[in-house]
Amino acid sequence: MKVNPLTYAEVSRPMYVLEEARLRENLRLISEVSKEADVEIILAFKAYALWRTFPIFREYIKATTASSLFEARLGFEEFGAPTHTFSPGYTDYEIDGIARCSSHLVFNSLTQFERYHNRVKQQNNRLSIGLRVNPEYSEVETLIYNPCAPGTRFGISSDSLPETLPEDVDGFHVHCHCESGSDVFERTLAHIEEKFSTWFPQLKWINFGGGHLMTRKDYDVPRLIGVLRDFRKRYPWLKVILEPGSAFAWQTGPLVAQVVDIVENHGIKTAILNVSFTCHMPDCLEMPYHPVVRNATLVDEEGNAKGENVYRLGANSCLSGDWMGSWSFDHALQIGENIVFEDMLHYTTVKTNMFNGISHPSIALLHQDNHLELLREYTYEDYRERMD
Numbered sequence: 374m375k376v377n378p379l380t381y382a383e384v385s386r387p388m389y390v391l392e393e394a395r396l397r398e399n400l401r402l403i404s405e406v407s408k409e410a411d412v413e414i415i416l417a418f419k420a421y422a423l424w425r426t427f428p429i430f431r432e433y434i435k436a437t438t439a440s441s442l443f444e445a446r447l448g449f450e451e452f453g454a455p456t457h458t459f460s461p462g463y464t465d466y467e468i469d470g471i472a473r474c475s476s477h478l479v480f481n482s483l484t485q486f487e488r489y490h491n492r493v494k495q496q497n498n499r500l501s502i503g504l505r506v507n508p509e510y511s512e513v514e515t516l517i518y519n520p521c522a523p524g525t526r527f528g529i530s531s532d533s534l535p536e537t538l539p540e541d542v543d544g545f546h547v548h549c550h551c552e553s554g555s556d557v558f559e560r561t562l563a564h565i566e567e568k569f570s571t572w573f574p575q576l577k578w579i580n581f582g583g584g585h586l587m588t589r590k591d592y593d594v595p596r597l598i599g600v601l602r603d604f605r606k607r608y609p610w611l612k613v614i615l616e617p618g619s620a621f622a623w624q625t626g627p628l629v630a631q632v633v634d635i636v637e638n639h640g641i642k643t644a645i646l647n648v649s650f651t652c653h654m655p656d657c658l659e660m661p662y663h664p665v666v667r668n669a670t671l672v673d674e675e676g677n678a679k680g681e682n683v684y685r686l687g688a689n690s691c692l693s694g695d696w697m698g699s700w701s702f703d704h705a706l707q708i709g710e711n712i713v714f715e716d717m718l719h720y721t722t723v724k725t726n727m728f729n730g731i732s733h734p735s736i737a738l739l740h741q742d743n744h745l746e747l748l749r750e751y752t753y754e755d756y757r758e759r760m761d
Contacts, residue, residue, distance in 0.1 A: 376745045381629045381711055383745075387648045387734035388629045391426065391718055394741045395625040399588040400433040403620060406587055406594060407434075410601035412613040415457060417583045418444040420618020420719045424451040425748045426738060430621075436476070438583075438616040442467040449474035457580065457616065459505060459546055461526055463489055472496035479503040479546040479580070482529060490541060503544035503580065504529055510564040511549035513584075515660060518551040531568040543577045544612075545569060550584025552619055555597035558585060562600060570608075578612040585615055588623045622719035627667070628653065628734060630712045633689065640679045643696065644706050649688035649731055651695050654717065655724050663698050667713035673699035681705070686712065690729045727756050 376383040378392060407414045415436040424447055437448040439456040448456035455476035463471065463485060472478060472493035478500055480486040486504065493500055507528030511521035520527040527548070547565055550557060558581070565581075573579070587594055601613060634645040650657045657664055663671055666686070672678045676685045678699035684706060688695035727733060733751035740746060 374745045375743050376739065378739060378743065381627070381713060384629045384711065385631065385709075387631070387653070387732065389717060389722055389734050389736045390626045390629060390739050390745070391423065391622075391737070392626045392739045393429065394739075396426070396429060396622070397741075399621055399623060399625065400430065402588055402594070403617075404433045406598060410598045410613075411605055412601050412615060414615045414617065416621050417616045417618035418447060419723065420583070421622040422447060422723050423718075423736065423748070427452045439471075439475070442470050442474075445471050445474035457614065468493060469496050472500055475500060477501045477503060477544070477578075477580075479505050479544075481505050481527065483533070486539065486542075490539070494541065501543045501578070502541050503546050503578070504534075504538075504542055505546040505548070506531070506534070506569055508547060508549060508561065508564045508568050510561060512553065512557050512561070513549070513551045515551070517659065519549075521549045534569075534572065538572060538575045542575070544579055545572070545576060546580040546582065548580075548582025548584070550582065552586045552589075553584050554586070554591075555593045555600060558597065559600045562604065573608050573611060576611060578614060579608075580614040580616060582615070583617045583619075585617045586620050586623065587617070588620045619719045624716050625718045626716075626739065628714040628717035628721065630714065630734075632706050632708050632710050632712060634708060635684070635706060636687075641677065641685060641699075642679075642683065643685040643687040644712070645687045645689060646712055647689055647732070648734060649690040649692075649695055649729070650697055651688065651690055651692050651726075652728050652731055653725050653734055654714065654721055655726070656720050657697060658694070664717070665715040666700055667715060669700040669702050669712075671698050672701045675699075690731055692728075727759060730756050 403414050415438050417438045419440055436454050437452050437456050439445040439448050439458045440460055445456045445458050457477040458471055458475040459479040461481045468489050473496050478493055505528040507530050511519050513519040549561055586592055630646045630648040632644050633647050636643050676699050682702045682705055683699050685699055686697045736749040738746045738748055
């Protein structure tokens, strides 16, 4: 089926649509940064894991990063390469499988390192071991996404590291960004060096984690390249790794939904949709943030605005708070018409759930010739088997 990506009028059921042209644009930029800065940039599954699209990714990158056994298997079996793996807590019943699927394995604490470092090497003698460190500095304002907040469970502080690292520690992993700019990385890097450069001569690599949103339009890419080049000049023996997730899938496609009813209460009109914010766009409630709706303007975040063509956007779940704001349209909404939520590929498809047994949106790939390929449809059996 050929579709018009401006309207998606041909789509009549809920659907996430990944647009190949936009994805390749992001991949080309990321590949250029990797080459210009002489660093490795890999895909973080926690933001994007649509494995049917991995053949496209393999044209531009060589590796992925995982945070669990299932993600590690996805990278090893579907992407076709061992993963860079970090977890805040490995378990006896999964650690062996993780080690076999990984090229790099990062421990969150010295106690986890002591418990498992010999065991993982027995499973995979090519494994490179690292430690996650905490620079105790982050400019992430939303607390739920700040890995360096006081009391955090992530990473080892500099005052807890031994002067001489264990012999089989090859690298440090540092993550303290969330959709951040290169200026934030530059300031954060100063803190990382101040806290941890003493140990750099003992290392082979350093991973600066994710949150580097280099594909955002206002991101200063030359500044990022410059900062990374300067770091490489200071520490030429260190291989540098970045593992963004959002940057790969940023603005690569929408969630297309439909209006199924319009209700009114106390003068407030709500367009009931066949998708759910809590099920299909969970970050909207968790972050929280208001998504961009094509051809509509947000006029009231609290959802109390009234007007001729002003509507709350309400979901089809039984959760009372499953709605978003008040939106102004240039026409009266009609039952059956499409509502297009922009930028719904990263941190959505990986976080969706089947609360209420609501029909789950399909996933499709819009090829560069506007041919729509259906990658996945969800059925009652998917819901039933999760409840077994």
